[in-house]
Amino acid sequence: MTMESNHHLNFLAPQPDRSWLGSWIFSTDHKRIGILYLVAISTFFLVGLCLGLLMRLELIAPGGIIMGPQTYNALFTVHGVIMIFLVVIPSIPAVFGNMILPIQLGAKDVFFPRLNLLSWWLYMFGAGVAVISLFTGGGPPDTGWTFYVPFSTMTKSNTTLSVFGVFILGFSGILTGLNFITTVHRLKPSTTPWMKLPLFTWSLYFTAWIQVLVTPILAITLLLIILERVIGLGLFDPTKGGDPLLYQHLFWIYSHPAVYIMILPAMGVISEIVPVFARKPAFGYRAIVFSGFVIATAGSMVWAHHMFVAGISDTAVMVFSFLTFVVAIPSAIKVFNWTATLYKGSIYLGPPLLYALAFIFLFSLGGLQGLILGSAGTDMHVHDTYFVVGHFHYVVFGGAIFGFFAALHYWLPKMFGRLYNYEWATAALFLKFIGFNLLYFTMLIMGVQGMPRRYYDYLPEFQNLQVISTVGSWILAAGIIMMVINLFYGMRYGEKAGDNPWGGATLEWTVSSPPPAENFEGEPVLTRSPYDFKDIKAPHAE
Amino acid sequence: MIPQILNPMEQIDHTFLIIFSISAFILLGISGLSIYFLFRYHHTRNPDPDPIEGNLLLEFVWTIIPVILVSGMFVSGWTGFKAARTVPVGAYPIKTTARMWAWNFEYPNGKIADTLWVPQGKPIKIILQSLDVIHSFYMPAYRIKMDALPGRETYTWFLPMKTGEFTVFCAEYCGLKHADMSAKVVVATQTEFDEWVNDFTTPGAVVATGPQKILFDKGCLGCHSLDGSVKAGPTFKGIFGRKTFVIKGGQEESLTADEAYLRRSILDPKAEIVKGFPDLMPPPMDISPEDLNTIINCLKSLP
Ligand SMILES: [Cu+2]
Numbered sequence: 130m131t132m133e134s135n136h137h138l139n140f141l142a143p144q145p146d147r148s149w150l151g152s153w154i155f156s157t158d159h160k161r162i163g164i165l166y167l168v169a170i171s172t173f174f175l176v177g178l179c180l181g182l183l184m185r186l187e188l189i190a191p192g193g194i195i196m197g198p199q200t201y202n203a204l205f206t207v208h209g210v211i212m213i214f215l216v217v218i219p220s221i222p223a224v225f226g227n228m229i230l231p232i233q234l235g236a237k238d239v240f241f242p243r244l245n246l247l248s249w250w251l252y253m254f255g256a257g258v259a260v261i262s263l264f265t266g267g268g269p270p271d272t273g274w275t276f277y278v279p280f281s282t283m284t285k286s287n288t289t290l291s292v293f294g295v296f297i298l299g300f301s302g303i304l305t306g307l308n309f310i311t312t313v314h315r316l317k318p319s320t321t322p323w324m325k326l327p328l329f330t331w332s333l334y335f336t337a338w339i340q341v342l343v344t345p346i347l348a349i350t351l352l353l354i355i356l357e358r359v360i361g362l363g364l365f366d367p368t369k370g371g372d373p374l375l376y377q378h379l380f381w382i383y384s385h386p387a388v389y390i391m392i393l394p395a396m397g398v399i400s401e402i403v404p405v406f407a408r409k410p411a412f413g414y415r416a417i418v419f420s421g422f423v424i425a426t427a428g429s430m431v432w433a434h435h436m437f438v439a440g441i442s443d444t445a446v447m448v449f450s451f452l453t454f455v456v457a458i459p460s461a462i463k464v465f466n467w468t469a470t471l472y473k474g475s476i477y478l479g480p481p482l483l484y485a486l487a488f489i490f491l492f493s494l495g496g497l498q499g500l501i502l503g504s505a506g507t508d509m510h511v512h513d514t515y516f517v518v519g520h521f522h523y524v525v526f527g528g529a530i531f532g533f534f535a536a537l538h539y540w541l542p543k544m545f546g547r548l549y550n551y552e553w554a555t556a557a558l559f560l561k562f563i564g565f566n567l568l569y570f571t572m573l574i575m576g577v578q579g580m581p582r583r584y585y586d587y588l589p590e591f592q593n594l595q596v597i598s599t600v601g602s603w604i605l606a607a608g609i610i611m612m613v614i615n616l617f618y619g620m621r622y623g624e625k626a627g628d629n630p631w632g633g634a635t636l637e638w639t640v641s642s643p644p645p646a647e648n649f650e651g652e653p654v655l656t657r658s659p660y661d662f663k664d665i666k667a668p669h670a671e
Numbered sequence: 672m673i674p675q676i677l678n679p680m681e682q683i684d685h686t687f688l689i690i691f692s693i694s695a696f697i698l699l700g701i702s703g704l705s706i707y708f709l710f711r712y713h714h715t716r717n718p719d720p721d722p723i724e725g726n727l728l729l730e731f732v733w734t735i736i737p738v739i740l741v742s743g744m745f746v747s748g749w750t751g752f753k754a755a756r757t758v759p760v761g762a763y764p765i766k767t768t769a770r771m772w773a774w775n776f777e778y779p780n781g782k783i784a785d786t787l788w789v790p791q792g793k794p795i796k797i798i799l800q801s802l803d804v805i806h807s808f809y810m811p812a813y814r815i816k817m818d819a820l821p822g823r824e825t826y827t828w829f830l831p832m833k834t835g836e837f838t839v840f841c842a843e844y845c846g847l848k849h850a851d852m853s854a855k856v857v858v859a860t861q862t863e864f865d866e867w868v869n870d871f872t873t874p875g876a877v878v879a880t881g882p883q884k885i886l887f888d889k890g891c892l893g894c895h896s897l898d899g900s901v902k903a904g905p906t907f908k909g910i911f912g913r914k915t916f917v918i919k920g921g922q923e924e925s926l927t928a929d930e931a932y933l934r935r936s937i938l939d940p941k942a943e944i945v946k947g948f949p950d951l952m953p954p955p956m957d958i959s960p961e962d963l964n965t966i967i968n969c970l971k972s973l974p
């Protein structure tokens with residue numbers, strides 16, 4: 130920024146009093162911890178991606194192509210566990226929550242910096258245990274990421290250890306959530322009114338609450354699986370008076386809200402990018418905040434929509450179907466508000482906005498598919514088919530992960546001070562968008578035609594669509610590789626970004642790029658609303 | 672509340688159509704509008720943005736309209752579901768048993784088969800139960816799906832309309848051969864059906880009242896055939912006194928299947944695995960000495 134802030138070393142500068150490795154893995158600086166998460170999560174994402182590609186390759190023709198059924202069953206289990214618990218759930222909060230939240234708020238760090246480092250260590254420990262479970266005992270788990278009983282209590286694969294890994298990962302998430310809630314309450318500058326907090330901060334705040342409230346339920350459920358396997362507790366075993374449906378309830382009481390843990394932060398990213406690139410305030414700021422609150426609360430009351438044909442009572446189906454439709458409303462409101470933000474703006478079509486638009490399209494499409502699943506009658510037909518697989522990839526990949534991609538293109542220049550190549554970014558997005566829809570839209574069609582999920586083999590009539598889907602996976606992967614190369618190259622050798630390349634009005638754009646180790650000198654005072662762009666230049670927005 | 676003659680399949684397809692059309696309309700509307708805005712309000716055409724902060728009336732409108740739309744979808748979807756849950760009086764009951772990785776269908780006259788034959792035009796009630804993990808009875812042709820649980824009965828029904836062959840899949844992941852767990856459905860005319868159901872010699876049929884009933888009840892026939900065909904486990908045909916190669920403690924051994932061996936392999940199936948077969952068989956949850964004797968005697972008597 131100015132001579133003055135250059136005087137303070139930026140957070141990436143070497144720390145001569147520590148070894149290079151120690152300066153990272155023992156750092157309590159929220160920005161460095163964010164980068165630690167970025168490295169770990171990206172690595173696991175690429176691993177999960179490879180597993181997905183292998184599955185798609187196996188499905189290119191009926192019968193066995195490159196593996197047997199046991200390997201296939203292990204693949205979709207490990208793909209699911211990695212992508213859900215190691216990638217998507219932590220993704221935006223752990224990476225960009227850590228990197229950006231304190232700066233955006235006007236704080237020097239999170240409220241508990243050492244707890245923050247512990248969260249990362251717990252994440253790595255849990256991930257390590259999950260990885261060890263692949264190579265020890267009875268082989269990689271083959272239960273599906275849902276660990277449904279009684280199968281998960283009977284299978285000989287190494288389920289106990291991988292469940293324990295996920296159990297540990299849960300604590301990492303709980304502690305991060307706790308940290309963010311405390312940070313927002315305790316470190317928000319006293320001069321900043323709540324209704325002037327950036328929308329990204331709001332989304333992380335709501336997400337943190339869900340994480341703190343529901344993750345313990347997952348922890349208990351996983352512990353019960355372990356007890357069931359190790360000492361034969363019998364809580365889920367009908368021959369001992371237990372009930373397998375109890376497990377499904379417990380599992381989904383966590384895992385449905387988990388979808389919002391994944392998607393709310395991405396919505397926050399989009400709510401940040403769209404106003405900046407439209408150069409006008411977020412349309413309906415209060416409505417966006419309030420809908421975030423409604424999603425966080427109502428989202429905890431719809432879990433049994435995963436169980437319409439599981440053997441629950443018809444009345445329960447009616448109630449949960451209705452509540453599921455209710456939850457669709459706040460998401461729709463957000464989409465309408467983003468669209469309206471573009472109206473009468475002065476739009477710059479930079480890569481972050483293009484990624485945000487891809488998010489809005491894919492998420493809307495995914496959300497609309499949710500209506501088919503929320504409606505009890507149609508759910509009976511498409512439940513546990515490829516339709517569900519396609520649907521949650523639209524929401525979780527097209528939503529949360531595309532939101533993560535948008536955040537990478539929006540905030541990495543802040544963290545590393547350099548820009549990437551815009552043409553490459555756009556071309557990579559185009560490839561991903563095409564590949565994504567080939568890969569997953571075909572799954573929707575197959576699902577409606579009656580192709581069940583988690584099938585190693587299939588009837589010949591599905592082959593054409595399966596082939597298109599597999600080809601889509603290659604195009605998608607090519608786009609992702611292209612994006613990774615572009616970002617990597619850009620962060621090292623790209624053009625200097627300057628402090629405020631897009632013309633953002635939130636606090637992170639007032640500090641230098643990369644930010645100084647201490648973020649701010651003293652407590653910053655807000656001089657404008659988070660989406661008041663008057664007189665701010667956007668030198669690199671297109 | 673719901674008229675009994677309502678065919679769930681038609682109602683469900685109707686709901687599909689409603690939700691698909693409304694969704695397509697909304698998606699195209701939003702996409703079209705966004706693309707128009709991107710073009711019309713590009714900074715080269717509109718250098719000065721209008722700092723509108725929101726519009727309460729609009730927020731109200733785009734809350735209320737979706738509420739109305741989804742309420743309609745909810746009612747339509749629920750009607751279809753309710754129809755699939757409301758079995759018409761006098762529906763033909765077929766006891767359906769799921770196990771790793773096969774289906775068995777038991778008819779009121781005691782016939783048990785691995786193919787689901789049903790008479791055209793008559794409502795069929797499927798009464799479901801599982802012998803091991805959770806499976807799910809899924810017949811895409813009639814849009815119905817219901818989980819089969821251990822220790823609890825569930826049900827669904829459908830109205831076979833056209834004669835022909837269809838498929839029942841297992842939709843709930845149940846392990847190694849989940850993808851192979853399907854059964855053929857034959858919708859036949861009433862006359863053809865009557866003929867089939869009273870013929871206890873059709874391929875795949877088991878006489879539930881005969882001495883072999885125990886093998887069915889205990890779930891053995893899911894993996895072991897009676898006719899010599901190879902399923903997940905070795906066939907029962909001619910099993911007594913057969914020369915068998917087994918893997919015991921990593922070593923290959925040959926033995927003759929006598930009574931002691933049959934007993935061992937039921938009570939502790941992991942100790943000796945027949946060569947060429949995977950180690951799949953679960954040890955019995957609880958088996959009385961009488962049942963065990965009946966099974967052994969039955970195996971001895973098999974051709
Ligand atoms: Cu859900």
Ligand SMILES: [Cu+2]
Pocket residue numbers: 770771772805806807841842843844845849852
């Ligand atoms: Cu099954």
